[in-house]
Amino acid sequence: MANLDRVVAVDLGGTGLKAALVDRELRTSNVVRTPTERRGGIARPDQVVDVVAQLQAVGDQQGFRVRAAGLAVPGIVDDDLGLVRFSANLGWRNLAVRELVAASTHLPVAVGHDVRIGGLAEFRVGAAKEARNVLFVPIGTGIASAIFLDGQPFVAGGYAGEIGHIVVEPGGPKCGCGNRGCLETIASAAAVARRYNARSGSRVTGAIDVVERMADDSDARAVWAEAIEALAYALVIAITVLGPEVVVIGGGLAESGDVLLAPLRETLLKRLTFQRRPDVVLAALGDRAGYMGAGLLGWEQVGVTPKGVRR
């Protein structure tokens, strides 16, 4: 007989919200994808409450037993307190989102940082599920990372893994963090589009447009080559410090596939001497990593390890 237990998983981003019901084998159903609703520039916390309640109701109707909710959010997140200390993308500051959702839905709720949670999904059930030392690098609007060391997620109070702010070009482009020449000013998906536009006078909206023009546009090739070089430089350093067995590249830029991965892997491996030579692979779960990881968190909240998931 099928197990009817489910958790609600929500991945709340600055532009979109994804949610689903997740079973004990981490299979998802009833996926919701909708724009993040804002009021006065601030993401409406009520939208999260509504989506959780809606999926809870759907679950009830279908005869499921909804046990918990897991929520992935961007920003500085205190997982233990279920508190979003600061989120530039959502406009939240010191929002006790766990309490808010729990009070309305009467479910146990777990909250975590979107990158760490997405990395957790890749680490437990995705591209790095065989490894104990893993660096997960989502490349999108910015560049972050989630680190798993000796089989454990590494948090350091939320400060760990900010490889997007390794300075790769001293005196380079101004970064949102206040420094100059950070990796993400050269190699994030947003930076690739911006730098191509500045160089060519075009108005593309995403890195994927730059990739599509590479065959017959030397500006596109130059911007892309600079991004690869910057990524290789920063990843070599991260590999030297952390010694991962697997580096998982995710986020929007990873959708370009081998156009990114092949030259990145080649440049990077050429520079390693005595260091461990990691597998450099694409993320396996794509943009589902966030809600699958949120599902994992939800299950952990009620003491369940989903089937096929290593601890």
Added chain:
Amino acid sequence: MANLDRVVAVDLGGTGLKAALVDRELRTSNVVRTPTERRGGIARPDQVVDVVAQLQAVGDQQGFRVRAAGLAVPGIVDDDLGLVRFSANLGWRNLAVRELVAASTHLPVAVGHDVRIGGLAEFRVGAAKEARNVLFVPIGTGIASAIFLDGQPFVAGGYAGEIGHIVVEPGGPKCGCGNRGCLETIASAAAVARRYNARSGSRVTGAIDVVERMADDSDARAVWAEAIEALAYALVIAITVLGPEVVVIGGGLAESGDVLLAPLRETLLKRLTFQRRPDVVLAALGDRAGYMGAGLLGWEQVGVTPKGVRR
């Protein structure tokens, strides 16, 4: 009544061997300091056996009960197997040093990597004993690091923490690792002396000589400033990736005290924006860190946590 249990602790380096008896409160006695004996360029493993046996005999005579031995060695060390896979400093390759010492002395023996063990001592009882996330950076002939994350030592199969090989000057001086411009080619104690000699035509033998000449020698000041700049650059990156609360600077170069620490701390903190701002401090245990850490290992080998030592 005083507890009479002791362990033998040995710190074997490329040039010198230090050893002591260590009690349950990590106090040391009968300290031995002697040059490392070599035959045909290779450090004599028998010397370690002899020193352990000698301290064991001294302990017996003084009415102590010698329970175990701990050994710190440089190189690529498999702590679990008690095996030195490769040590350039000792000329050892695949040497089962734990078995060797255990067979002669009939003691339980623990073997570990000198930097990780020295870091362990600073982490447990030294300069970083209040922190959970710590980066210990000994600067001597080379530059290495030991990393403690969320309260645990981080090993990654022996590959972690090689911050001496962060490239700080692409195309810079050739490094023993095969790359160019690694941190340790600019900022190790050996590199500081070498670079000062090359620049000034002098023949100093150590970094401390360079420090002593800084007041009235612009070459000494220039070489020192380059070393500080390179250290700050690499440490900012390590802080960005790891988010430590405390950075402990040790090794021979740390003996220069505030001449190193004050400008390093200032340069480094100036470059941090959103990152955690760690305390940057000097090692507390000096060159005793190696054998105190070896003593910790020895006690752990017989299931004892020395008094006053957090787990």
